Amino acid sequence: MELYIFACQHRVPDEWRPPFSPEEISGHRVRLIQLPCSAKLSTVQLLRPFEKGIGGIIVLACSESGCRSLEGSRRARLRVLEANNVLDELGMSGARVLIKQADERDKMPIIEAVNELSDRIEKLGPSEEVRREKGEGSEQMEKPGLNPAKGSIKK
Amino acid sequence: MIIAERKPLEEILSMIGQARSVLIAGCATCVADCMAGGEREVGILASALRIAQRQRNGDVEFVEATVERQCEREFIDRIRELVEKADIVISTACGIGVQAMAERYGTKPIYPGVNTRFLGLREEEGLWTERCGACGDCTLHLTGGVCPVARCSKSLLNGPCGGSTKGKCEVSDEIDCGWQLIVDRLKALGQLDLLEVNIPPKNWASGRHGGPRKVIKKELRDEKRK
Numbered sequence: 075m076e077l078y079i080f081a082c083q084h085r086v087p088d089e090w091r092p093p094f095s096p097e098e099i100s101g102h103r104v105r106l107i108q109l110p111c112s113a114k115l116s117t118v119q120l121l122r123p124f125e126k127g128i129g130g131i132i133v134l135a136c137s138e139s140g141c142r143s144l145e146g147s148r149r150a151r152l153r154v155l156e157a158n159n160v161l162d163e164l165g166m167s168g169a170r171v172l173i174k175q176a177d178e179r180d181k182m183p184i185i186e187a188v189n190e191l192s193d194r195i196e197k198l199g200p201s202e203e204v205r206r207e208k209g210e211g212s213e214q215m216e217k218p219g220l221n222p223a224k225g226s227i228k229k
Numbered sequence: 230m231i232i233a234e235r236k237p238l239e240e241i242l243s244m245i246g247q248a249r250s251v252l253i254a255g256c257a258t259c260v261a262d263c264m265a266g267g268e269r270e271v272g273i274l275a276s277a278l279r280i281a282q283r284q285r286n287g288d289v290e291f292v293e294a295t296v297e298r299q300c301e302r303e304f305i306d307r308i309r310e311l312v313e314k315a316d317i318v319i320s321t322a323c324g325i326g327v328q329a330m331a332e333r334y335g336t337k338p339i340y341p342g343v344n345t346r347f348l349g350l351r352e353e354e355g356l357w358t359e360r361c362g363a364c365g366d367c368t369l370h371l372t373g374g375v376c377p378v379a380r381c382s383k384s385l386l387n388g389p390c391g392g393s394t395k396g397k398c399e400v401s402d403e404i405d406c407g408w409q410l411i412v413d414r415l416k417a418l419g420q421l422d423l424l425e426v427n428i429p430p431k432n433w434a435s436g437r438h439g440g441p442r443k444v445i446k447k448e449l450r451d452e453k454r455k
């Protein structure tokens with residue numbers, strides 16, 4: 075499974091700083107993207123990787139009281155919530171975007187977060203197959219604009 | 230400003246039908262401020278629709294564009310090329326923007342991506358509340374600057390009703406009693422005597438009840454140009 079890790083620069087272990095970031099953790103392909111602050115992360119950045127069918131995203135932020143940009147970690151938490159709500163609406167429930175807030179830059183908590191998220195996603199199934207498995211949405215609507223939906227995919 | 234909310238994704242997906250190319254057109258003014266249809270939300274919606282397409286093995290192309298204000302022709306003209314290329318447009322502007330686009334691009338299907346809710350303001354982070362019912366006959370000078378039409382659940386012009394309890398409305402204890410707000414504000418202004426004024430029934434012909442409304446400024450209309 076492929077996972078993205080967006081990390082505040084203060085959460086990246088020294089030996090994992092780009093270009094020395096690991097490409098694999100616990101047998102999963104990972105892409106670690108270092109940010110100046112977790113607040114740099116936008117909701118759309120948290121969704122775009124799912125367009126390519128990745129499994130999930132981990133966001134590493136400082137604690138909310140320890141954030142050097144004061145509001146950064148709190149904003150990151152809210153954007154994670156927003157991204158997860160959109161994924162929920164798409165039938166990809168189960169919080170595929172996981173945020174870990176802490177004032178540390180050790181490797182171990184990151185490895186644990188990868189294990190936690192990958193376990194969770196394995197139970198949920200690959201993101202792009204969720205709706206197909208349910209037998210939903212494979213057909214296109216016949217008449218554009220004439221099919222008022224009864225509600226969201228999952229409410 | 231005009232407050233809107235994004236429609237459920239399933240409803241938006243149902244509008245796409247057989248279209249192969251969809252332009253998602255945002256508006257960078259009211260709907261951006263209420264975080265429903267600005268550039269940021271256009272990006273989120275486009276991404277969500279691409280993920281949905283992937284789930285459905287679809288091959289629809291989603292293009293994003295946001296203009297300053299969709300209710301002004303000068304601005305919507307700037308995306309003409311993108312509109313013409315797309316099979317359909319999902320507009321995330323308010324209902325005015327959607328109609329402005331539909332009037333400008335007569336043969337292009339323009340569908341709404343948001344539900345236009347009300348005229349209001351941002352009260353707190355993530356919370357927008359109604360302030361004006363656009364009644365066309367403003368009486369805010371008599372009610373301490375608090376609108377009885379939009380903020381009293383019953384739009385009473387001479388309130389409060391008997392259901393007002395501890396500052397809350399009988400419709401829901403999550404709603405502040407509009408008339409309690411009016412009394413509090415008049416007290417602060419030293420204008421409590423205004424409560425003695427019996428506000429006469431409104432002429433609702435200036436509201437929605439008189440049919441679609443128009444504002445005409447004769448001095449700005451150049452009769453010779455017609």
Ligand code: SF4
Nearest residue numbers: 256258259300323326
């Ligand atoms: S189109 Fe609607 S949302 Fe956009 S500026 Fe005009 S009134 Fe506001």
Ligand code: SF4
Nearest residue numbers: 361362363364367376
């Ligand atoms: S009295 Fe009418 S115009 Fe004035 S704020 Fe209320 S609804 Fe709007």
